[in-house]
Each structure stands twice: as C-alpha cells, then as structure tokens.
Amino acid sequence: MKADLGKTGPSRVVLGLRTLAATFVVLLLSVSTIFLRAQTDCLSCHADKTLQDASGHGVGVDSEKFHSSIHGVLNCTDCHTSIKEYPHPDQPAPVQCATCHADQAKAIGGSVHDGTSPHPCTSCHGDAHSIFPKDNPKSAVYPLNIPRTCGTCHASEALAKKYGLQNVYATYMDSIHGYAVSKEGLLVAANCQSCHGSHNILSHKDAKSTTARVNVPNTCGTCHGGVKDEYSAGVHGKAVAAGNLTAPVCTDCHTAHAILQPTEASFRMQSTPICGSCHKEQLATYRDTFHSQLGLLGGYVETARCWDCHGAHGNLPASDPASPVNKANLIKTCGRCHKDANASFVQYQPHANPHDRKLNPALYFVRLFMNLLLWSTLSFFTLHTLLWFIRAKREQRKSEPAAEEKHD
Numbered sequence: 001m002k003a004d005l006g007k008t009g010p011s012r013v014v015l016g017l018r019t020l021a022a023t024f025v026v027l028l029l030s031v032s033t034i035f036l037r038a039q040t041d042c043l044s045c046h047a048d049k050t051l052q053d054a055s056g057h058g059v060g061v062d063s064e065k066f067h068s069s070i071h072g073v074l075n076c077t078d079c080h081t082s083i084k085e086y087p088h089p090d091q092p093a094p095v096q097c098a099t100c101h102a103d104q105a106k107a108i109g110g111s112v113h114d115g116t117s118p119h120p121c122t123s124c125h126g127d128a129h130s131i132f133p134k135d136n137p138k139s140a141v142y143p144l145n146i147p148r149t150c151g152t153c154h155a156s157e158a159l160a161k162k163y164g165l166q167n168v169y170a171t172y173m174d175s176i177h178g179y180a181v182s183k184e185g186l187l188v189a190a191n192c193q194s195c196h197g198s199h200n201i202l203s204h205k206d207a208k209s210t211t212a213r214v215n216v217p218n219t220c221g222t223c224h225g226g227v228k229d230e231y232s233a234g235v236h237g238k239a240v241a242a243g244n245l246t247a248p249v250c251t252d253c254h255t256a257h258a259i260l261q262p263t264e265a266s267f268r269m270q271s272t273p274i275c276g277s278c279h280k281e282q283l284a285t286y287r288d289t290f291h292s293q294l295g296l297l298g299g300y301v302e303t304a305r306c307w308d309c310h311g312a313h314g315n316l317p318a319s320d321p322a323s324p325v326n327k328a329n330l331i332k333t334c335g336r337c338h339k340d341a342n343a344s345f346v347q348y349q350p351h352a353n354p355h356d357r358k359l360n361p362a363l364y365f366v367r368l369f370m371n372l373l374l375w376s377t378l379s380f381f382t383l384h385t386l387l388w389f390i391r392a393k394r395e396q397r398k399s400e401p402a403a404e405e406k407h408d
Ligand code: HEC
Pocket: 037, 038, 039, 040, 041, 042, 043, 044, 045, 046, 051, 052, 053, 054, 059, 076, 077, 080, 083, 084, 085, 086, 087, 088, 090, 092
C-alpha cells in the first residue's frame, strides 16, 4: 500500500501539475474568448449608452433601435469597415453609404447639397443607427416628416442669408400644402420632395431642375393633372411649351410656397393684379369699369375678376370660338352672374378704352368732345380772369394820381 502510495506519489504531483496547466489553459481560453467576443460583438461595449470617448463625446448605440432599423441585419463592420478590434484605429475610415447605395450618392454628388454638410446622407436621413424605410412613419423622409427634415436647415434665417436664399419653410407651412401635410396628415399633398425631388435637387436656375420655370407645369401636374391639361390647351401653356417664358406658369399666379385656397378672399384680391402685371393695358381699362370700382370700395366684394370672364387656366384669344369672351359665348359667361344677360346687355365693353379711336370710336369722340369742352371752358375763364385783372390794375392807377392831387 505504502509502496503503492509511494508509487503514486510522483504521479500525483504530475496530476497536480496537469490540473494546474489545464486550469491555466481553461482560464487562458476563457479570458481570450471574452476578448474575442469583445472584438466581434461591438455591442458588448457600445450598448452601454453612457460609453464615452476621451473627449466626453457619447459613443453609445441604442441596440434595440438599431436592430429594428432597416440596417439592423447588417454587421457593424459592414459600415465601420476599418474597425476590427479594440483598441480602435486612431483615425477610423468614415462610413461610406455609397458602397451600397451608389445611385443616391451619385445624385447627391451632382446636386445643390453636394458638400453642404459634414455627412452627405445623415443630414437628411438622421441618426445613422436608426434609419427606416421611407414608408415607415419613423423615417426622417416619411412624407409627413420631410418638411421638418428639410427645415432643420431651411428654416434657418442664418443659412438663408449666407446662401442668398428665401427662407421658405414658414411660408410653406402656412400654405395649403403645408397645412394639408402638417395638420391633416394628408400623405398625397405636396411636401418639399414632391416638387424638388430628393437626391438630385437642383437650383431653379438650372434648366434640368423640376422647379425650373419651363418644368413647373409638369411638376405641379403630376398631382393636378386636370388643371394641367386645361392649362396646356390654353395660350399660356402653349406659349411656355414653345419656349416663350414670358407667359405665366403655375407659380406666377399661385406662388411656389405660399399657395392659397383660390376660393379665399385673400387669393381673389391679389389675383387681378397678378393677371394685370403682364396685361397692363387690360388692367388699366378694367380699373375704369364698374366691376373693378366695386372691388375698390374697400374690403372684399364678390365682383367679376379677370378669370371670371376669361377662365383661369385655359385662357384663349377672344377670337377663338372656345373662349368664354368670344362674342358667341358672352351671354353665357356674363349670365353666370347677370341672370338677365341678353344680346344688348353684353354690348357693354369690359375693357372700354377711351384712348383708342379704332377700337372704341364712340367713346373716343365723347372723350375728345369732353376734353375740348373742358379745355375751351378753362381757357375762356383763364383769359377772362387775366383781362379782368389788367383792367382792374389800370383803373387803380388812373384813380391814384387823382387822390394825390387832392392832397396838394
Ligand atoms: C472593449 C469595448 C469596445 C468594443 C468591443 C468596441 N468598441 Fe468601439 N469604442 C469603444 C470605446 C471606449 C470608444 C471611445 C473611443 C476610443 O476609445 O477609441 C469606441 C469608439 C468607437 C467608434 C467611434 C470612433 C471615432 O473616433 O469616432 C466607433 C465607430 C466604434 N467604436 C465602432 C466599433 C465597432 C464597429 C466595434 C466592433 C467591431 C467596436 N467599436 C467595438 C469601445 C469598444
């Protein structure tokens, strides 16, 4: 037994050493697995929301949000390609969204927004770890969130001033579209992206821009198809399509960001001068008529404005049989408001111009006669007064020496 015991003595030592070695290996192994997991499972450190870098900048990542985001299935290293282990490289390579989204990156590269922010993508898409598909209400580019997203920069007075741009955000929010998007949650109303696009946004001075004058009717027409067809069939639409950019596009009459409901008094009050800003002669003659005088009484009055007679979108020359102001259609056009309109009633000239002898001979001669009368009357009385004055002076001078003689 002793011998046995004795025999086993050294083997026990060996066993003890083996166990120690094994324990050491296990220990070593377990330590290195912790280390290994730390390298691959970035979240073991970064899920700690209080984690900070040396400068106190937070480097925590909301893991729940990240996993529910569109990129939740990706590995951290798919985006952070230069980070393989801890400690990290001093200068990790910036994330390149372009490696997976080449089309969007290329479009941004040629747009007004190229180089306007430190990260070309997150400026609109928000926090890189919580990007959602565009049809998810949590997305920064969900239709109802877009105005606020663009507004992070475009509601800034300082940015507008720096780049010489209008500050359009507040005006848009008060417009019919802004109201529909922000207050009614109407997904189909126009948000910034509907008119400007998303990645390929260009200045309206660029002919390729969706907001370039010549393209505006098509841009608005993607939603307002009926109005666009009407407009395209009229003189204004045809002129613009033929390259005559002095004719009006939608935004000349409606503006781009301050669009009002056209039945509102504030729109109707300003639209007559809008037509008149180009048709100065017709505005001037309209101003002389009863319809306009009525509108000038102060406050809002329902009277005939330019488009009540001419239509708003399919404007045509009076000579065109389809024009509402063609002679053949006047009874119907005036009859909308004047129930008893008949052939003699519509003889009334809404643009009577007393300065034009050929167009309005009667008015021209009446005006000529009235002017002659006025001038001859004025001249007569001026001459009369002058002669009277001279005679009075002469009488006075005659009587003065007589008075002096009396004193002597
Ligand atoms: C052992 C903990 C730990 C692990 C594991 C870890 N990080 Fe970090 N990480 C940090 C700390 C701490 C910082 C703060 C800055 C520093 O110390 O480098 C940081 C910083 C970062 C930064 C910011 C770098 C900068 O300079 O802006 C990124 C990006 C990052 N980690 C990504 C990763 C990725 C990807 C992984 C997985 C491959 C990972 N980290 C794994 C601890 C960790």
